Amino acid sequence: xxxxxxxxxxxxxxxxxxxxxxxxxxxxxxxxxxxxxxxxxxxxxxxxxxxxxxxxxxxxxxxxxxxxxxxxxxxxxxxxxxxxxxxxxxxxxxxxxxxxxxxxxxxxxxxxxxxxxxxxxxxxxxxxxxxxxxxxxxxxxxxxxxxxxxxxxxxxxxxxxxxxxxxxxxxxxxxxxxxxxxxxxxxxxxxxxxxxxxxxxxxxxxxxxxxxxxxxxxxxxxxxxxxxxxxxxxxxxxxxxxxxxxxxxxxxxxxxxxxxxxxxxxxxxxxxxxxxxxxxxxxxxxxxxxxxxxxxxxxxxxxxx
Amino acid sequence: xxxxxxxxxxxxxxxxxxxxxxxxxxxxxxxxxxxxxxxxxxxxxxxxxxxxxxxxxxxxxxxxxxxxxxxxxxxxxxxxxxxxxxxxxxxxxxxxxxxxxxxxxxxxxxxxxxxxxxxxxxxxxxxxxxxxxxxxxxxxxxxxxxxxxxxxxxxxxxxxxxxxxxxxxxxxxxxxxxxxxxxxxxxxxxxxxxxxxxxxxxxxxxxxxxxxxxxxxxxxxxxxxxxxxxxxxx
Numbered sequence: 001x002x003x004x005x006x007x008x009x010x011x012x013x014x015x016x017x018x019x020x021x022x023x024x025x026x027x028x029x030x031x032x033x034x035x036x037x038x039x040x041x042x043x044x045x046x047x048x049x050x051x052x053x054x055x056x057x058x059x060x061x062x063x064x065x066x067x068x069x070x071x072x073x074x075x076x077x078x079x080x081x082x083x084x085x086x087x088x089x090x091x092x093x094x095x096x097x098x099x100x101x102x103x104x105x106x107x108x109x110x111x112x113x114x115x116x117x118x119x120x121x122x123x124x125x126x127x128x129x130x131x132x133x134x135x136x137x138x139x140x141x142x143x144x145x146x147x148x149x150x151x152x153x154x155x156x157x158x159x160x161x162x163x164x165x166x167x168x169x170x171x172x173x174x175x176x177x178x179x180x181x182x183x184x185x186x187x188x189x190x191x192x193x194x195x196x197x198x199x200x201x202x203x204x205x206x207x208x209x210x211x212x213x214x215x216x217x218x219x220x221x222x223x224x225x226x227x228x229x230x231x232x233x234x235x236x237x238x239x240x241x242x243x244x245x246x247x248x249x250x251x252x253x254x255x256x257x258x259x260x261x262x263x264x265x266x267x268x269x270x271x272x273x274x275x276x277x278x279x280x281x282x283x284x285x286x287x288x289x290x291x292x293x294x295x296x297x298x299x300x301x302x303x304x305x
Numbered sequence: 306x307x308x309x310x311x312x313x314x315x316x317x318x319x320x321x322x323x324x325x326x327x328x329x330x331x332x333x334x335x336x337x338x339x340x341x342x343x344x345x346x347x348x349x350x351x352x353x354x355x356x357x358x359x360x361x362x363x364x365x366x367x368x369x370x371x372x373x374x375x376x377x378x379x380x381x382x383x384x385x386x387x388x389x390x391x392x393x394x395x396x397x398x399x400x401x402x403x404x405x406x407x408x409x410x411x412x413x414x415x416x417x418x419x420x421x422x423x424x425x426x427x428x429x430x431x432x433x434x435x436x437x438x439x440x441x442x443x444x445x446x447x448x449x450x451x452x453x454x455x456x457x458x459x460x461x462x463x464x465x466x467x468x469x470x471x472x473x474x475x476x477x478x479x480x481x482x483x484x485x486x487x488x489x490x491x492x493x494x495x496x497x498x499x500x501x502x503x504x505x506x507x508x509x510x511x512x513x514x515x516x517x518x519x520x521x522x523x524x525x526x527x528x529x530x531x532x533x534x535x536x537x538x539x
Contacts (some may be wrong), residue, residue, distance in 0.1 A: 032419075034482070034486050040490060041489045043443050063341035112388055112389070112392075115435075117391075139309045148309055148310065148311050150314045170315060205318075234512075238309055241310035249319055250322075290398060
């Protein structure tokens with residue numbers, strides 16, 4: 001029996017039907033248990049398929065977000081490439097919102113977003129990390145008094161409208177209570193453009209921002225290597241502020257967050273140590289002291305690279 | 306650049322999380338109530354392993370407890386904001402599985418068939434689809450059914466001890482159906498899958514019981530055909 005279920009083909013529902021047709025003898029046909037279980041199988045498959053599709057979409061987001069972060073790391077005071085890189089990063093991030101997140105939002109129409117949280121959360125966190133990293137450069141570049149945007153801002157960005165394929169309306173509590181039982185809402189025909197959104201969970205946002213600290217620490221150490229000691233001091237300051245923000249949180253039983261705060265502390269300490277070395281030894285000598293401690297939050301990265 | 310960090314974000318998040326924790330505490334209170342009621346029903350049903358004549362009264366007592374659970378489920382469902390079932394569902398999945406098990410057991414003892422998900426949902430005052438509100442998750446239902454399978458294999462051995470030789474044959478037949486039902490599912494490698502893998506041991510145990518009573522000629526002749534059916538389906 002376990003052999004049977006271990007075999008999981010891509011298009012499960014169709015395969016299942018084909019597989020059962022010849023084997024289902026009279027005994028099974030008339031069996032009421034089998035009949036209801038066919039219904040259960042359909043429901044489970046639908047759920048698993050949707051989950052897998054969201055996982056795939058989420059992986060694409062993760063990969064693209066990581067690439068954008070790498071791109072942002074190429075910003076270098078000596079090369080004067082800041083505005084060009086920033087422009088490209090922002091464009092690519094907008095594309096992720098417009099295409100990738102829209103696809104996930106489409107999958108989640110009429111669904112409980114928390115049910116599929118595990119499927120999209122890595123992508124969302126990585127995206128938030130990339131987005132806030134981009135904003136960090138932007139705020140510094142224009143010398144404007146902007147701050148990092150919060151989840152409401154991102155939520156506003158992830159509103160979509162669809163006119164060709166009508167869909168169920170999604171309200172702010174992200175689930176239409178009165179939507180039909182049928183999960184394939186595409187069959188609904190409505191004339192006005194349907195609005196829907198990708199739900200940004202504040203907890204995911206907080207977790208995503210905590211990853212940002214790893215990038216800031218990386219930047220702090222990289223700029224030591226390139227001799228921009230003022231950048232070291234400034235990123236260190238940002239890190240300290242973020243850290244104090246995080247330890248101010250009183251969150252019970254969120255192991256993921258406490259693990260991230262622990263890692264964040266390591267990053268803060270590293271950055272502080274860099275600043276210390278800059279102060280006492282001067283920028284030239286410090287890079288020999290700190291650059292080898294470059295083993296950053298490896299355990300936190302999902303390991304795509 | 307130093308003013309990049311917006312500390313307001315953290316205080317807002319604290320408010321958000323405080324609100325969530327309050328909801329969770331209220332949920333826990335209700336879940337504990339249900340757990341208490343379900344425990345009573347579990348104890349009531351244990352009597353079937355020692356006294357076959359008390360099955361009917363045990364089922365009635367269990368039904369009463371289950372009906373009480375339905376009220377608490379209603380209160381529980383009012384605590385959950387619309388569309389956030391799965392945000393908090395980890396608090397009640399375990400107990401819901403337990404109740405599915407109890408209901409399935411009662412229905413089997415009373416009528417001898419597998420309870421449908423709709424019926425369980427109705428008895429607990431829940432919906433079937435998540436779009437209709439607080440519902441009975443399909444995986445919880447299936448987990449509860451698998452728990453019943455283990456209990457039935459225990460019940461089969463005990464009914465032999467108590468001299469009822471027909472019952473194991475019925476149970477064996479029932480379990481064979483259940484097993485073929487579960488084989489239709491494409492399970493992911495999760496808890497449900499692990500629990501399903503244990504089903505074969507329950508089936509095996511019952512088949513051994515049936516075998517034991519068959520070779521000793523303890524069953525009556527009318528049951529003969531049923532046993533052969535069972536042997537074929539396996």
